Structure formats: C-alpha cells, structure tokens
Amino acid sequence: MDTEIKIISRRRKKYVRSTNRDINIVHRNPNPESHPFEQAREYKRALNSVKMDRIFAKPFLTAMTGHIDGIYCLERHPKYLSRVVSASADGEIRVWDLMRRKTVANVQAHNQFIRGITISKPNGNFFFSCSDDQTIKQWRFSDLRSNVNSEYQKKKKPISTFISEETLRGIDHHWSRHTFVTSGDTVQVWDHKRSKPFQKLTFGTTETSSAIKFSPVQKNVFATAGSDRSVALYDLKISTPIRKVILKNQTNAISWNPMEAFNFTVANEDHNCYTFDMRRLDRALCIHNGHLNAVMDVDYSPTGREFITASYDHTIRIFNIRSISSRDVYHTRRMKRVFVAKYSADSKFIISASDDMNIRLWKSEASKPLLPVDRKEKNAIKYRESLKKRYGYLPEIRRISKHRHLPRVLYFMKQQKKKSLQARARKYRNMKMNNPSSVNQIKMRKRFIVKQLK
Incomplete structure (x- = not known):
C-alpha cells in the first residue's frame, strides 16, 4: 500500500531577505479581531516614547x-x-564660527553702545553696525579674517562711515537692493553709495522708533516699534506709511513670518507676544503667553511654523505659530537676562545672547539626536511620532509631554502670576453678573489694543 506524504512548500523570496540591510519579512493578519489588545500596546508605546x-x-x-x-x-x-555676528555694549563686534565654536574675527567698531547689526542680502559680503555715537559703519567680512595680512586688516577700518544727524536705535537691510533703513527719531532710508539718507519717513508724530524689520516676502514693506507703544508699517515703493496700531505696552522686537506674507509677531513688555495680520491690525491673530517678564526678542524659524522668544526672565521659549502656550522652555543656571535669540538657517539650532557675556547654542528639538541615523531608526522615530500624535490627548501622555522644570524663583513667580490672573478673571466675572452695564465687553484679542491709525 502506497503512503501519501503532504509536504509544505514555500517560495524562498517570500520569507528570505534579499540583502542583510533589508527588514525581516513578517506575515501579519490585518484583521482587527485577531489583535484585541492593539490599542493597549500602542498606548504603552506612546507613553514610553514620551518618557524617552x-x-x-x-x-x-x-x-x-x-x-x-x-x-x-x-x-x-x-x-x-x-x-554669526554679535555686538556688545562696549562697541566690540565678533564674527563666530558655530561649527568650530570659536571667534574667527573681532574688531572694536564703536566707542559707545552698539544698537543694531545687519548683514547685506542676499550675498552677505558686508555687514553694517549702528551705535549711540550716531554713526553707521560698513564692514567687509573678508577684511576682518585673521589670515589677511595687509595694512587694511591690521588697522581694521570700515569700508565707509555714514554720519546721522539723529539718534540711531536699530538697523535692517533690504532683502534684494543695496538699501538699508535705520530707526531713531525718524525712519531714514540709506544707500550704500550715498553718505546721507535719501529718504526720511515719519507718521506725523515725534516718537522714537526702536526696532525695525523688513519683510522677507514683501521686500519693500517693513515694520517699526515706537516709544509711544506703537507698531507702524511702511512701504518703500510708495514712500509713505501704511498704517499704525498703538498697544497698551511697548514693543521691543518684531519678526516677520517668512512663509506667510502678511503675518508678523511682536515681542511686548507685558510678557506676551502678539501675532498680527498686517491687513487687520485691529485684532491679533493669536496671543502667545508664558513668559514671566518682558519679552526682549522674537525670531521666526525658516520653516515659518515656529518662532522663539528671548525674555528678561532668563529663559528662551519656543512657540508654534497657532498655539497660545510654548512648546518648550530653555534655561541654565548661569544664563542671565536674554536680550536676543536667533534660529539657524536650517532651523535645527538656536543661538542666544545674554548680558552675562556668553553666546549659547541650543538644539531646536531637545531630544533629537545630532548624529546621522539610518533608515530603520528614521522609520522608528516616525512611528513613535505618529503614536504620540494619536494618543497625545490622553491625560497621562499630555501631562508628561507638557511638563517642564523651572528654576525655583521662576516657579513661584509663575504661581503668583497665575493667582493674579485668576483673581482678575473672577472680579471681571462678578462685575459682569451683578452689574453688566459697568463692564465693557471686549474680546481678548482686542483688549491690549488702544487704537489704530491709517
């Protein structure tokens, strides 16, 4: 009697990797009934990812x-x-190489406080500095390098010097023309080849402008922040001011969104940042809070999705353009009041400068590795990010992801500010319930605006 033998036959290409770098082939049944604990496993993976x-x-x-x-x-x-170029209060300018983490050139540019620095765009061969001595000096990068052996380099003289008849509080360069603007008693427009400003712009008032910034998208439009708590918009094409809004507190810095042409963010003395649409200055698009003292500087990421703020409370915060609270907060024990912070051109790093005479380099993503990762690790990171996004609303994951350690002084300042805001809201709510006619009901995005001028 013949015996029948059943043999299991498989195709080799269905279960064997073609190379050692390929992932192992795993046969999986996609039927959800076969995986009753799938959500529990994914939740645990998301929780572990947030903790990591x-x-x-x-x-x-x-x-x-x-x-x-x-x-x-x-x-x-x-x-x-x-x-990166930096300037200090004693008039010294230093050029830094972030990769080698050291100074590559330095010069004693002014005898007084340097109020602003800007680099010529788009080539970046020159940079300009303005000071309290009412002078603007133009410098060439190649002349300041230490390996240039010439009398010009040894003396380290500027290419040209522009003398202003008014005080200077800020400077910024046009994104495509040989033109730069300065802020002070009036807004002055300068050319590289002229010793005097060929244009002066004013809004009809006597305020002093401090911060000034060109839009990287609409290249002829720039914004200024005045000492009368105003934010004004100007257009070089029509040589006239566009509009102006007066806030309750003074603005210290302005930054334009490089991807959204009409939006810009201002850093204010009332511990908040406000994002505006230049077409509607009667209300803010978003109010960004979290700082415990005046916000001194703001700068957008080249991606246009996030911006950083530098504050008088010794911290740096990272905000999403649509979120009210910050995504992350950076601080160190030795870092003092932070006056300026910038994103790197690839948006992977943050450079900050404070009055403790140090320039600090940070990662924009705190837990992101700096070393190159292979394809498997990239896929694993993407998978963990998708899990965190999917289960991020759950209480435990949200609590861990949003928790940030603060120094003891800032922690108690935060608690005190929270109690003050709660008391103010409770008082407003009681007044609204007992005597509605005595309460002027203004939306939150309009409360900090005094008036708008056109």
Missing part, C-alpha cells in the same frame, strides 16, 4: 565666550550656516 523624549531632552550644546560686556545684538549670515 523627556529622558533624552538635552538641548544645551555649548557656551561661547569672548565678549567682555553684555551682548545685545546678534545676526545670522544669510549664506553660510555656521557664521
């Missing part, structure tokens, strides 16, 4: 020293990722 992010969150990279006074100006190079 907090464990590996080490954003601080290095502190670069060299200045002997507080640093109040910082500008990144538009062409080279690792080049």
